[in-house]
Amino acid sequence: MAHFNPEADDAYWQHSADNNLYDTSGNVIASDVTHGGGAGLSFRVFWNGDLADDFYGKNILEYWNADNNAFWRLQINGGNYVYGNYNNSSKQNPCVSGDLLGDWREEIVTWDQSGSDYRLVINATSHETDYLVPHLMDDYAYRAQLISQNDCYNQPPHLSCDLIHEYTRQLTIPAGGWTAFYAPYPVSVPAGVTAYSVTGVNATTHTLKLTALAAGATIPANAAVVINGTAGQTVAFRPSTKSAANVLRTYLRGDLVTQKLTSNSTSVVFYQLQPHPNNANALIFRRVNNDTMQDAATPWLQVTTSASIPAIDHYWLSASQIPTAITETADEAIPVPSYSVDGRAISEDQPHKGIVVRQGRKILKR
Numbered sequence: 001m002a003h004f005n006p007e008a009d010d011a012y013w014q015h016s017a018d019n020n021l022y023d024t025s026g027n028v029i030a031s032d033v034t035h036g037g038g039a040g041l042s043f044r045v046f047w048n049g050d051l052a053d054d055f056y057g058k059n060i061l062e063y064w065n066a067d068n069n070a071f072w073r074l075q076i077n078g079g080n081y082v083y084g085n086y087n088n089s090s091k092q093n094p095c096v097s098g099d100l101l102g103d104w105r106e107e108i109v110t111w112d113q114s115g116s117d118y119r120l121v122i123n124a125t126s127h128e129t130d131y132l133v134p135h136l137m138d139d140y141a142y143r144a145q146l147i148s149q150n151d152c153y154n155q156p157p158h159l160s161c162d163l164i165h166e167y168t169r170q171l172t173i174p175a176g177g178w179t180a181f182y183a184p185y186p187v188s189v190p191a192g193v194t195a196y197s198v199t200g201v202n203a204t205t206h207t208l209k210l211t212a213l214a215a216g217a218t219i220p221a222n223a224a225v226v227i228n229g230t231a232g233q234t235v236a237f238r239p240s241t242k243s244a245a246n247v248l249r250t251y252l253r254g255d256l257v258t259q260k261l262t263s264n265s266t267s268v269v270f271y272q273l274q275p276h277p278n279n280a281n282a283l284i285f286r287r288v289n290n291d292t293m294q295d296a297a298t299p300w301l302q303v304t305t306s307a308s309i310p311a312i313d314h315y316w317l318s319a320s321q322i323p324t325a326i327t328e329t330a331d332e333a334i335p336v337p338s339y340s341v342d343g344r345a346i347s348e349d350q351p352h353k354g355i356v357v358r359q360g361r362k363i364l365k366r
Helices: 140-148
Strands: 021-023 028-030 043-045 054-057 060-065 070-073 096-098 107-114 117-123 169-172 178-183 194-202 207-212 223-228 234-237 259-261 268-276 279-287 292-294 300-304 314-316 338-340 354-358 361-365
Touching (some): 096 140, 178 279, 207 314
Antiparallel strands (some): 021 028, 043 054, 107 117, 259 292, 268 300
C-alpha cells in the first residue's frame, strides 16, 4: 500500500491473491496489474522526484503515470535494474532503504561480492525534483521504521504525513473574484476557478491580455497565472505530475525567494498586486518604485516599455474589473506616488523643495 497516484486523494494497494489494484475503499482502480521482471509487492520508495510513492520490488522500479493511469518502468541511472544482490529468496529485500543522503529522495542499499570481498552498494536517484522537502529522517515515525529494518521484518519506512497533502496550496479568492497565483512546483487548476496565462498588456485600456488554460490543466513549475473565481471561495492547488500547460513567463513572474525589483537598461517596469485605492473589491498591478522588495512566492508583473507600451501607473487584471464611473477609471483618481532622490515616499501635502521622482521622471519642485 502506498500513495502511488499523485492525482488521487488516497493510497492504492495490491495483494498477491489477484492482479487488481484497489483504492482505500476497495474499488478496483485497474485490473491485470503486473510488474516487470516478476517483481513482488514489497516496497515503496521516493525516487523520480515527484511527491507520490514509486513502486519498488525485486530490482524493479516503477512509477504511476497519471496521463496513462498505469505503472511505467523507471530507468535507474541509465539502466533497467537496481544494482546489487538482495536478501531473502522470496521477498528479495534490500539491506535497507530510506533517505540516507538527506535530499528526501530515498536510497536503496544492496550488497555485492567480488571473490572474498563484500561491499555495500548505495543506489541513489539521478532524477531532479521541483520540491524542497526536509530530510525525511527528521520525521520520528519514519526514522523509527527505517531503524527497524535492521532488527525485525524488513519493510519500507513511511512518513507520518502525506507529502502530496502537505504541499497542496490553499487560495481564498478575494472580493472582486480576481487574483494571481504562483507555485515553485507543478500544480493542477482546481475545479471552480479559471486560470489564465498573461500573454501581453494593453497600455491603452490598462488591462492584461489573458489566455485561459483548460479546466484541470497543470500549471508548470515556477509559473504565475491570473485566477478568476467566486469571491470568498477557498480552493486547493494540488501537486501534479500530468503534462503541463503552456504558460508564458514573460510578463507575470514569481520566485521562490524574496526578490528586489530593479529596473534595467531595457526599461523594465515592475508592478505589484495591490488593492485599488478607490474600489475595495478590485485588485490592480500597481507600478512600484525602483529597488522594491517582492515577497517570496508572490507574483509580480514585469513590462518592457516601448513607444506603444509606455510606463503607465497600473494594470487591471481583467476588463471586467474596471468600474464604469469615470472618476474610478481616470488616472487622476489614483494617487501617483512621489519619491525623494534617496527613495523616501513624499505625500502630496508634504512641503518638499528640490528634485523628486514621479513615474520614473525627475521633477524640480521650487
